[in-house]
Structure formats: C-alpha cells, structure tokens
Amino acid sequence: MSAVSDDELDGRLDDEPEYRWPIPPPEGWTADDLDRIPGLPPHTELIDGSLVFMSPQTRFHTRTMRLLDNALLDQAPDHLDVDREMTIKLDVKNRPEPDIVVFPAEAVTGSDQTWYKPEDVILAVEVVSADSRERDREVKPRKYAAAGVPHFWRVEKDGHTELPVVYVYELDPATKSYGLTGIFHDRLKVSVPFDIEIDLTAINRRRRASRDAAQG
Numbered sequence: 001m002s003a004v005s006d007d008e009l010d011g012r013l014d015d016e017p018e019y020r021w022p023i024p025p026p027e028g029w030t031a032d033d034l035d036r037i038p039g040l041p042p043h044t045e046l047i048d049g050s051l052v053f054m055s056p057q058t059r060f061h062t063r064t065m066r067l068l069d070n071a072l073l074d075q076a077p078d079h080l081d082v083d084r085e086m087t088i089k090l091d092v093k094n095r096p097e098p099d100i101v102v103f104p105a106e107a108v109t110g111s112d113q114t115w116y117k118p119e120d121v122i123l124a125v126e127v128v129s130a131d132s133r134e135r136d137r138e139v140k141p142r143k144y145a146a147a148g149v150p151h152f153w154r155v156e157k158d159g160h161t162e163l164p165v166v167y168v169y170e171l172d173p174a175t176k177s178y179g180l181t182g183i184f185h186d187r188l189k190v191s192v193p194f195d196i197e198i199d200l201t202a203i204n205r206r207r208r209a210s211r212d213a214a215q216g
Helices: 006-015 029-035 059-076 130-146 206-215
Strands: 045-046 050-052 080-084 100-104 123-127 151-157 162-172 177-185 187-190 194-197
Touching: 029 045, 045 100, 059 080, 059 123, 059 151, 059 162, 059 194, 123 130, 130 177, 151 194, 151 206, 162 187
Parallel strands: 123 151
Antiparallel strands: 045 050, 080 100, 100 123, 151 162, 162 177, 177 187, 187 194
C-alpha cells in the first residue's frame, strides 16, 4: 500500500463535509427551536436558553431506565401512561428531557408529539450520570418544582453494590420546592402518585414474561 502524501491528505480533508454547530441567537434558543434546528444530536435538552448535549449512556443508566419504565408501566392505573426520554416544555427557555415521565393518557396529542406540558407531568425521573450530576441534583429538580411537577425521583448508583438508590421527592405547593420523603435501597415502596413497589435488585434480571414467551 502506497503512503498518502500530505497534499493528498489535505485534499481528502477538504472534501469532507464541514459540520457547523448551531449559532444561538443573541437572546438564546427557545423551547420551540429544539424541533427546528437541523442535525441536533439525539436527546438534546434546552436549559436556560442553551443547548445541552448528552454523553453516551452507561449500562447502569440504560438498565435502570428499563427496570423503572417496566415497573411503572405494569403498576400505573389505566388513566396514566409512562414514556422514556420525552421533553417537558417548562417555559420558553427550558425544555429538559427526564429519563422517565408519568402523565395522564389524555395528555397525548399524537404520534408526532415531542414534549409534554409541565401541568400534565405527574412524575419526573432522572437517572444521574457523571456529566449530568449537577443538573440532575440541583438545576432540573428546581425547575420541575417551580413549574409545579408534583413528584420527582432522583436515581443514583450505589458505590458499593452498584444497585440503584432512589431519592423520592414531593412538591410543597406553598413554597414550590421539593421535600425529600424517602431514600430507597433494594426495594422502593410508595403510595403516591399511586401504589408502586419495585425490586431495585432486579436491575439486571430478565423479565419473567419475556422468558415465558420465549419458552412458549
């Protein structure tokens, strides 16, 4: 194989399409811009008018979302539904994307829907990642509370067991801030926003229904 000269390499690089990062307007982006800016990476959020890009998900993050999503879908009453990674249009400058949201089924407007109104979100769940720690612990829960989302869960990895730890918060409507109502290891059991019980040690367990279907 012949070596590539510097001139040939420069020519190839010149032929590569140049990616241009979107240039924000002077007043920052708006929530509606997320649906209009071309070429945004998946799961881009808007925080205070600035675009926030997601790092690749870890296995812990993906497995935790699967565990919680499946459990909430199984246990939610008929009038509620559950989605993963749908944005909430909190206001004109903020459109975060919780890992999981619980909402009334009537809040669905169609298959092309890309966001929910904060008044339609019953529960927002954030699984903390290394690059989102400050946003998930401080910025986003503060904004969810100010927008009136009544229930918030923050999920982190236990450093010793590598299992999920769920921090459960409930909104104080008088102060528009969250109060911690419980920290759950191994098993989560709450009665609001509906009766929920989740075996957190099952993060890596295959669902029985899937196994039965495969064997059948």
